[in-house]
Amino acid sequence: xxxxxxxxxxxxxxxxxxxxxxxxxxxxxxxxxxxxxxxxxxxxxxxxxxxxxxxxxxxxxxxxxxxxxxxxxxxxxxxxxxxxxxxxxxxxxxxxxxxxxxxxxxxxxxxxxx
Amino acid sequence: xxxxxxxxxxxxxxxxxxxxxxxxxxxxxxxxxxxxxxxxxxxxxxxxxxxxxxxxxxxxxxxxxxxxxxxxxxxxxxxxxxxxxxxxxxxxxxxxxxxxxxxxxxxxxxxxxxxxxxxxxxxxxxxxxxxxxxxxxxxxxxxxxxxxxxxxxxxxxxxxxxxxxxxxxxxxxxxxxxxxxxxxxxxxxxxxxxxxxxxxxxxxxxxxxxxxxxxxxxxxxxxxxxxxxxxxx
Numbered sequence: 037x038x039x040x041x042x043x044x045x046x047x048x049x050x051x052x053x054x055x056x057x058x059x060x061x062x063x064x065x066x067x068x069x070x071x072x073x074x075x076x077x078x079x080x081x082x083x084x085x086x087x088x089x090x091x092x093x094x095x096x097x098x099x100x101x102x103x104x105x106x107x108x109x110x111x112x113x114x115x116x117x118x119x120x121x122x123x124x125x126x127x128x129x130x131x132x133x134x135x136x137x138x139x140x141x142x143x144x145x146x147x148x149x150x
Numbered sequence: 151x152x153x154x155x156x157x158x159x160x161x162x163x164x165x166x167x168x169x170x171x172x173x174x175x176x177x178x179x180x181x182x183x184x185x186x187x188x189x190x191x192x193x194x195x196x197x198x199x200x201x202x203x204x205x206x207x208x209x210x211x212x213x214x215x216x217x218x219x220x221x222x223x224x225x226x227x228x229x230x231x232x233x234x235x236x237x238x239x240x241x242x243x244x245x246x247x248x249x250x251x252x253x254x255x256x257x258x259x260x261x262x263x264x265x266x267x268x269x270x271x272x273x274x275x276x277x278x279x280x281x282x283x284x285x286x287x288x289x290x291x292x293x294x295x296x297x298x299x300x301x302x303x304x305x306x307x308x309x310x311x312x313x314x315x316x317x318x319x320x321x322x323x324x325x326x327x328x329x330x331x332x333x334x335x336x337x338x339x340x341x342x343x344x345x346x347x348x349x350x351x352x353x354x355x356x357x358x359x360x361x362x363x364x365x366x367x368x369x370x371x372x373x374x375x376x377x378x379x380x381x382x383x
Contacts, residue, residue, distance in 0.1 A: 094246045102279065104246030111243050 037119035049093040059086045060144040114143040162265035166194040166280040168222035169339040176335040177325025183230040190233040199241040225338035244283035256291035275307035289380040303373035319369035326366045
């Protein structure tokens with residue numbers, strides 16, 4: 037993965053708009069966050085291969101970035117995004133790596149399931 | 151340093167979250183209403199994504215909007231807002247909305263109400279992404295008007311770099327004579343303000359100087375059209 041180039045990511049988000057796509061979205065503090073720091077409240081969420089269609093989407097911010105997808109009756113978004121790449125199936129992979137380098141958030145969009 | 155609140159023809163207040171109006175500007179609104187000036191408050195979302203749900207929880211992610219809607223209505227009553235509008239957008243999504251649609255929303259309100267003053271956030275100094283998106287929409291909508299037809303823009307700024315990069319507020323109002331109404335507006339948003347209010351009320355009772363100043367003075371920055379940094383669409 038490489039540091040996000042917003043224009044490239046935006047182009048890809050635009051290309052997936054109004055198509056049936058598969059979404060992977062996760063946030064995580066890591067399973068040991070509360071173990072290493074008992075005052076830290078660990079929380080996260082995960083959804084894999086949600087099949088949906090969004091009307092438009094945007095990536096905003098100056099890094100870390102935020103990305104939001106507007107659905108006809110809902111929303112998908114992620115914040116803290118730092119890196120991007122495309123896999124061999126042309127799927128967009130966005131990730132946010134914390135100051136320690138660990139993955140904190142991921143948002144992925146593809147026309148084929150993950 | 152203190153300024154008198156000018157008499158307005160119609161005041162339009164645009165903020166994204168229920169309670170945005172309570173902290174910084176409810177005393178100013180109450181003052182306008184006391185003089186009989188019509189005030190329209192366009193509250194863009196219902197604060198659906200608020201993280202304060204209590205522990206033990208008093209609300210769920212799904213019930214929070216109804217709670218905050220009721221609180222918003224109560225707060226509007228406390229400062230006598232006679233025209234409260236809930237604009238139906240969703241918390242934490244404003245910056246992802248179509249920017250033209252956001253500006254049009256404000257343009258439509260201006261066309262309907264012809265306000266002499268708009269109160270909102272100062273773009274670039276408003277901290278939360280929803281605040282920033284709201285501020286940009288307001289500036290873009292007003293910028294569409296010829297200069298002589300633009301309502302005044304009195305904006306709230308609270309980013310850490312405000313003093314350094316924007317300077318001191320050009321308008322500071324003493325709202326102590328409507329303080330009870332302001333406190334009632336803050337109390338109306340109890341789901342989000344309970345902990346802060348406990349602290350504020352304790353400090354006010356002790357006559358803590360910094361707290362008295364924070365609550366009784368409301369600060370605004372007039373928008374600097376000569377240093378307009380909001381991008382064109």
